[in-house]
Amino acid sequence: MPIIEVNELVKNFRTFRRRSGLWGSFKDLVNRKYEIVRAVDHISFSIEPGEVVGYIGANGAGKSTTIKMLTGILVPTSGGIRVQGLVPYKQRYQHVKQIGVVFGQRTQLWWDIAVIEALRLLQKIYEIPKADFEARLKKFEEVLGIADLLNIPVRKLSLGQRMRCDLAASLLHNPPVLFLDEPTIGLDIAVKSSIRDFIKEINREYNTTVILTTHDLSDIEHLCRRVIMIDHGRLIYDGDLKSLKDRAVGRRRLLVDFILPIERPGLEKVLAEYPVEMESSNPFHWEFIFDRKKVAAPEIIGQLLSKLEVRDLELENPKIEDVVREIYTQGRQVKP
Amino acid sequence: MNRLAKYWAFMRMGYLTYLAYRFQVLMSFVSYLLIIALNYFLWKAVFAKHQVIAGFTMEQMMTYVVIGWSARTFFANRIDRMIGDAVRDGSIAMDLLKPTNFQLYHYFRAFGRAVFMFLFMTLPIIIVASMIFPVSLPSGKLGPYLFPLSVILSFFLHAGISYLTGLVAFFTRNNEGVLRFKQLLVEVFSGVMIPITFFPDWVQKVLFWLPFKYIAYAPLRIYLGMEPLSKVHQGVLLQIMWIVIIYLTGQIVWHYAIKRLEIQGG
Ligand SMILES: Nc1ncnc2c1ncn2[C@@H]1O[C@H](COP(=O)(O)OP(=O)(O)O)[C@@H](O)[C@H]1O
Numbered sequence: 001m002p003i004i005e006v007n008e009l010v011k012n013f014r015t016f017r018r019r020s021g022l023w024g025s026f027k028d029l030v031n032r033k034y035e036i037v038r039a040v041d042h043i044s045f046s047i048e049p050g051e052v053v054g055y056i057g058a059n060g061a062g063k064s065t066t067i068k069m070l071t072g073i074l075v076p077t078s079g080g081i082r083v084q085g086l087v088p089y090k091q092r093y094q095h096v097k098q099i100g101v102v103f104g105q106r107t108q109l110w111w112d113i114a115v116i117e118a119l120r121l122l123q124k125i126y127e128i129p130k131a132d133f134e135a136r137l138k139k140f141e142e143v144l145g146i147a148d149l150l151n152i153p154v155r156k157l158s159l160g161q162r163m164r165c166d167l168a169a170s171l172l173h174n175p176p177v178l179f180l181d182e183p184t185i186g187l188d189i190a191v192k193s194s195i196r197d198f199i200k201e202i203n204r205e206y207n208t209t210v211i212l213t214t215h216d217l218s219d220i221e222h223l224c225r226r227v228i229m230i231d232h233g234r235l236i237y238d239g240d241l242k243s244l245k246d247r248a249v250g251r252r253r254l255l256v257d258f259i260l261p262i263e264r265p266g267l268e269k270v271l272a273e274y275p276v277e278m279e280s281s282n283p284f285h286w287e288f289i290f291d292r293k294k295v296a297a298p299e300i301i302g303q304l305l306s307k308l309e310v311r312d313l314e315l316e317n318p319k320i321e322d323v324v325r326e327i328y329t330q331g332r333q334v335k336p
Numbered sequence: 337m338n339r340l341a342k343y344w345a346f347m348r349m350g351y352l353t354y355l356a357y358r359f360q361v362l363m364s365f366v367s368y369l370l371i372i373a374l375n376y377f378l379w380k381a382v383f384a385k386h387q388v389i390a391g392f393t394m395e396q397m398m399t400y401v402v403i404g405w406s407a408r409t410f411f412a413n414r415i416d417r418m419i420g421d422a423v424r425d426g427s428i429a430m431d432l433l434k435p436t437n438f439q440l441y442h443y444f445r446a447f448g449r450a451v452f453m454f455l456f457m458t459l460p461i462i463i464v465a466s467m468i469f470p471v472s473l474p475s476g477k478l479g480p481y482l483f484p485l486s487v488i489l490s491f492f493l494h495a496g497i498s499y500l501t502g503l504v505a506f507f508t509r510n511n512e513g514v515l516r517f518k519q520l521l522v523e524v525f526s527g528v529m530i531p532i533t534f535f536p537d538w539v540q541k542v543l544f545w546l547p548f549k550y551i552a553y554a555p556l557r558i559y560l561g562m563e564p565l566s567k568v569h570q571g572v573l574l575q576i577m578w579i580v581i582i583y584l585t586g587q588i589v590w591h592y593a594i595k596r597l598e599i600q601g602g
């Protein structure tokens with residue numbers, strides 16, 4: 001039986017549109033203009049106990065909004081959610097007892113107070129038996145390497161240190177379901193990998209169900225067998241990571257800074273023989289997206305260097321945006 | 337028992353938060369003494385030609401001022417501001433993810449602050465001020481016992497009012513205006529600035545039906561032994577009644593507020 005069920009979930013936000021100028025702000029006072037933003041658009045999926053699912057999409061795709069509804073702090077516009085048999089926003093109190101949550105940009109620790117105090121508070125809040133609390137804390141200290149951080153006020157921790165402590169905090173009550181919203185955002189590689197190892201270990205040992213949002217594909221590669229991808233609030237892929245990777249693996253992105261500005265027609269002429277897509281934010285900076293199977297990076301680079309003056313260039317692995325585009329061009333594939 | 341433990345723990349956290357800032361708090365200690373000194377010179381001028389004004393002697397008035405302003409450090413709270421800020425920056429999400437009663441969480445967290453304030457502000461102010469100005473000990477049979485109880489009730493009454501003010505942020509996103517207005521009402525009508533008996537009769541009649549004067553005026557009258565026993569009991573009962581009414585109102589408003597919330601940011 002699924003532990004999480006989401007059915008035709010929709011969330012609209014009403015945003016206030018400011019008009020410009022003095023007269024505009026006066027009109028705003030009298031008659032507010034609202035605009036509806038649909039952040040989540042008829043999303044359905046279900047997750048079995050023990051799965052680690054990557055919930056991915058570009059910035060603004062609707063990942064956080066979905067997580068907020070799943071955790072019960074945002075009321076859906078329509079559609080159904082059940083997590084461990086509960087409707088999160090209706091049975092918030094019981095629901096939050098049985099989940100762990102980390103928002104990468106926030107903390108559940110107390111800014112001015114030592115980490116350990118916040119953890120002890122959580123022991124009281126979740127009514128965790130003392131022995132369990134001590135045992136888990138000891139384990140987390142080891143795996144996350146936070147023993148030396150516990151007596152430091154949170155405001156003095158680095159982002160990576162804080163995130164490791166936050167992760168420990170979210171799991172003290174041993175929740176069957178763990179929600180992680182961008183847990184690795186802004187972290188360096190070493191911290192990222194220690195967090196990934198920890199999540200893996202928790203999942204293996206306690207069979208914890210994990211939903212992880214990210215816009216970093218490498219998180220997913222390390223952790224998830226299954227991926228749900230959304231774009232503009234809509235579900236565009238739900239399936240195993242492998243077949244998603246097969247589509248995306250060939251995609252690469254070449255970033256180039258030119259000494260002289262250049263427009264699209266000029267570049268199209270230079271690269272006429274190569275199958276690349278290009279995009280740019282300004283005429284000095286262009287990004288080329290291409291399929292490794294069809295064209296090799298050195299060929300493109302060589303062509304550019306021979307025809308144009310290049311200040312700098314950088315080769316990147318595919319971004320989520322590239323995978324999204326790939327899925328659109330190849331047609332959607334959504335598990336029924 | 338376990339359920340209560342968590343609110344006790346919130347109290348502890350509120351206390352610890354302020355402990356981290358004890359030096360900043362000491363700064364405002366000085367400003368409280370200044371306010372009391374200002375009041376002293378003001379009342380001295382006013383009492384120059386009179387023995388008794390609005391039922392107060394000079395010594396009673398100074399006692400009222402010193403005990404009133406020092407008690408204010410205890411029953412003041414920042415609940416409204418904290419809720420407003422949390423709604424604006426979206427950190428309210430982290431509060432909602434905890435299995436707690438949001439209202440009691442705020443009451444007890446603020447009470448931890450109040451305990452801190454009692455030790456580091458209220459008591460020092462009373463001690464220092466009573467060395468400089470004429471301040472009398474609690475009078476009457478019940479003053480010494482009922483006054484502390486009554487001030488603790490003041491705290492929970494004021495906490496309730498602040499909590500409701502804080503919830504406004506759920507509906508308007510910005511509760512700054514309401515917050516200022518509430519602050520004004522409390523400063524003026526709680527009786528901290530001047531005793532209620534200085535207001536015109538009709539104002540006093542209106543105030544009888546509002547919760548404000550039970551924050552400061554009522555407990556201070558108990559301290560001064562200015563009320564007959566029956567009225568002392570009535571005052572304390574009215575405090576309790578208002579605490580209950582405001583608590584229940586908070587619970588009902590919460591029910592609607594939570595549905596209106598649109599949490600900002602990732
Ligand atoms: N409280 C809000 N009010 C208005 N619009 C919002 C609010 N929260 C999110 N949005 C909008 O909803 C969309 C999805 O946001 P979000 O779920 O945060 O995306 P993600 O987490 O995938 O980056 C964005 O267009 C965002 O601007």
Ligand SMILES: [Mg+2]
Nearest residue numbers: 063064182602
């Ligand atoms: Mg997000």
